[in-house]
Amino acid sequence: MKYATYEHAAERRVGEVRGDVLVPLDGITEIGVDTPTDVLANATRLESRAVAVADVRILPVVPNPTKILCVGLNYKDHIAETGRDTPTYPVMFAKYASNLLGATDDIALPPESSAVDYEGELAVVIGRGGRRIAELDALDHVLGFAAANDITMRDFQYKTHQWIQGKAWDASTPVGPYVVTPDEIDLGACGIRTIVNGTTVQDSDLSQLLFTVENLVATISTFTRLEPGDIILTGTPGGVGFRKEPKLLLQPGDDVRVEIDNIGTVSNAVVVEKA
Structure with a gap:
């Protein structure tokens, strides 16, 4: 089953x-x-009130989550391109509801950053709350999955050892377009790709996750209660623009897409932020 949050006729x-x-x-x-x-x-x-997808505005899958927990360094090829050691515990940071975008909303480049990068990711949406959830029970707490782009301002990210100032910009993180329930998905068989202006720049599959969905749900719920609607972003594969030679950073006029097989696509135009 798939769900969407949307606007139609001002509702x-x-x-x-x-x-x-x-x-x-x-x-x-x-x-x-x-x-x-x-x-x-x-x-x-x-x-009787069914409406065509083409006639609505698709919103972020969860417009107002209580928590957005994000994981870095969760694919071996991305760890290698950053030159970091393989983590033994998930590297985590937070985002906020104000950071979210719909699946086709524009990504606006802020004037303060000159190093805006893409990161294609799988998003996990919690469907049943819990604390200290066992890995074996983790998927019982998952409503479903969506595609996401963890847009990152690299020049701000690396100002300190903490990443939040490069990750938590308002209106920067598309998630969607739908939440696809676990019974419809074999995660291990799903490819994930990021495409910039028609060129595939990231290409991997979800079987390459270092820390699995089940492990992340268990780990996070150890220290904080997960609530319905909470979002976990599970990390990005290798191929981020900041690590390429030359660097491939997002520019006005670019088109950036994140595709996950059988789950969905977020596809966003890159524009200059309006004053």
């Missing part, structure tokens, strides 16, 4: 995705802390 809705059509769920306006998996699954489908 925010959550819909079940059926091909090119969205069937709204009665009384539900966004995926989040008040919509655990069972609430979404059992909601009444308003069949």
Whole structure:
């Protein structure tokens, strides 16, 4: 099953995705802390109010998550290109709800940064809250998966040993377009690609994750309770623009896409931020 949060006729809705059509769920306006998996699954489908995907604005899959936890250095080829040691515990940082974009929203380059980079990633959306979740139970707490682009301002990221000032810019991180439930996905068989102006710049598959989805859910829930709608970004493969020679940094007019097989695509135009 697939879900989307969207706007249509000045109303925010959550819909079940059926091909090119969205069937709204009665009384539900966004995926989040008040919509655990069972609430979404059992909601009444308003069949008579179905709307074409082409006629709506797709919003971030979770517009207002209580937490966005992000993982760095989670693919061996990316670890190698950074010259860092392989971590034995996930490298983590946070983002905020204000950082999120919809799957086709423009990515605006801030005037303060001259080193804006792409990072194609798998996003995990929590569907059932929990603390100290065992790895064996982790997928029972997952609503589903989406594509994401962890846009990073590298010149700000490396100002200190902490990364948040390069990662948590407002309106910088597209996630979507849909949440795809685990029963529809074999993660180990899903390829992940980032494409800039028609050229594939990252190409890997989710079986290469150093710390698996189950491990990340268990690890994070050890120190903080995960709530429905929380998002975990699982890290990026090798091929980031900052590590290429010459560097491949995003410029106005670029088109950047992140594709994950059987999950979805975020596709964004790169523009100059308006004053």
